Amino acid sequence: MIDLRRHNANFCSEHFTKFCRDQDSRTIEEFDMLSPGDRVLVAVSGGKDSLALWDLLIRLGYEADGLVIGLGIGEYSQSSTGYAQRFAEARGLNLEYVDMEQRYGFDIPTGARAAKRAPCSACGMSKRHVFDEVTMAGDYDVLVTGHNLDDEAAVLFGNVMHWQTEYLGRQWPVLEAGSGFPKKAKPLIRLGEREMAAYCIVSGIDYVVEECPMSKGNKHLGYKEVLNEMELRQPGAKADFYLGFLRRAASVWRAEAQTGRSELGRCASCGAPAGGEICAFCRLVERATGAEPVTLGPTRVRSS
Amino acid sequence: MSVVKLMNRLDLNRESVLFIRNGTLVPGDAMLDDTDEIEIRPVISGGAA
Numbered sequence: 001m002i003d004l005r006r007h008n009a010n011f012c013s014e015h016f017t018k019f020c021r022d023q024d025s026r027t028i029e030e031f032d033m034l035s036p037g038d039r040v041l042v043a044v045s046g047g048k049d050s051l052a053l054w055d056l057l058i059r060l061g062y063e064a065d066g067l068v069i070g071l072g073i074g075e076y077s078q079s080s081t082g083y084a085q086r087f088a089e090a091r092g093l094n095l096e097y098v099d100m101e102q103r104y105g106f107d108i109p110t111g112a113r114a115a116k117r118a119p120c121s122a123c124g125m126s127k128r129h130v131f132d133e134v135t136m137a138g139d140y141d142v143l144v145t146g147h148n149l150d151d152e153a154a155v156l157f158g159n160v161m162h163w164q165t166e167y168l169g170r171q172w173p174v175l176e177a178g179s180g181f182p183k184k185a186k187p188l189i190r191l192g193e194r195e196m197a198a199y200c201i202v203s204g205i206d207y208v209v210e211e212c213p214m215s216k217g218n219k220h221l222g223y224k225e226v227l228n229e230m231e232l233r234q235p236g237a238k239a240d241f242y243l244g245f246l247r248r249a250a251s252v253w254r255a256e257a258q259t260g261r262s263e264l265g266r267c268a269s270c271g272a273p274a275g276g277e278i279c280a281f282c283r284l285v286e287r288a289t290g291a292e293p294v295t296l297g298p299t300r301v302r303s304s
Numbered sequence: 305m306s307v308v309k310l311m312n313r314l315d316l317n318r319e320s321v322l323f324i325r326n327g328t329l330v331p332g333d334a335m336l337d338d339t340d341e342i343e344i345r346p347v348i349s350g351g352a353a
Contacts, residue, residue, distance in 0.1 A: 002322075002329055003331035003333070013329075048347075048349070150348070193347045193348055193349060194319065194320075194322060194347045197347040198322055198329055201329050202329060209345065211349060215349075215350025216350075220350065221348065221350050225320075228320050229317065231319045232319055
């Protein structure tokens with residue numbers, strides 16, 4: 001059914017889904033991500049990774065709600081949200097929905113242009129703010145995201161290539177609660193994108209296949225391409241790179257990341273952690289609210 | 305022809321795609337028939353899902 005070259009094995013459906021559950025469970029235990037009885041909030045997008053994560057956590061017995069954010073990226077956002085909603089409805093799961101335009105007065109395309117930020121930068125910053133806010137307000141014990149092995153390896157590759165050591169400490173797959181932040185974890189770090197897509201297919205999980213139209217030219221896509229060229233020649237290279245970093249080098253920068261967080265003040269507008277008087281998200285809101293809306297052209301969206 | 309051979313012919317990286325033959329996921333050493341319906345599904349996403 002699927003070949004995993006880094007494990008030198010082919011798997012049938014049954015054993016592949018067991019493999020994914022075991023890898024997820026092992027990650028959660030090794031990094032002390034979740035405890036029995038924890039109220040978990042899953043950041044969901046309608047894509048393969050977040051829906052697979054939510055499915056895995058439910059099957060492992062965790063109480064997990066979902067949160068999907070309406071980013072306002074035209075048909076793509078509507079379609080993605082639809083997949084998340086149908087996934088939740090079919091399984092009787094609770095899915096919270098926050099619409100950027102309704103709650104904050106702007107969508108991501110408009111916000112990115114108004115703030116003169118790259119779309120992925122404005123999107124990522126906005127999502128992190130909303131995830132944190134909903135997690136804290138809902139008294140969830142932990143927020144989990146669908147970052148997978150390929151995502152983390154690509155981010156690490158970029159951080160190392162440019163020696164952005166201030167970001168290396170943030171790559172530990174668990175960030176403890178404190179200094180105004182909720183506990184956050186990434187349970188999928190042992191599993192790659194190919195595995196997550198395969199998990200969705202064999203588990204009957206429909207997800208949006210098409211890429212976000214605003215992600216074209218995203219530098220991380222380029223890093224992933226480079227890393228997959230290496231993986232083609234050296235199966236297991238991505239896992240060695242990222243998991244090796246966690247085992248052998250991450251501890252060097254973890255303390256620095258924790259110190260950085262504890263030195264932050266609080267935003268005078270929303271109360272979230274902030275480097276200045278107003279946090280970056282509230283500054284974005286100020287610039288974007290009332291700005292001329294950006295209209296996106298039609299987007300071709302393909303389902304699984 | 306095998307799935308791997310077809311991927312090489314199409315200049316695809318097998319780490320970036322999944323092959324679905326007649327609605328079923330297949331590994332790289334699976335053999336293809338002229339009558340097979342093939343979906344080549346990209347798996348790389350641009351950001352956090």
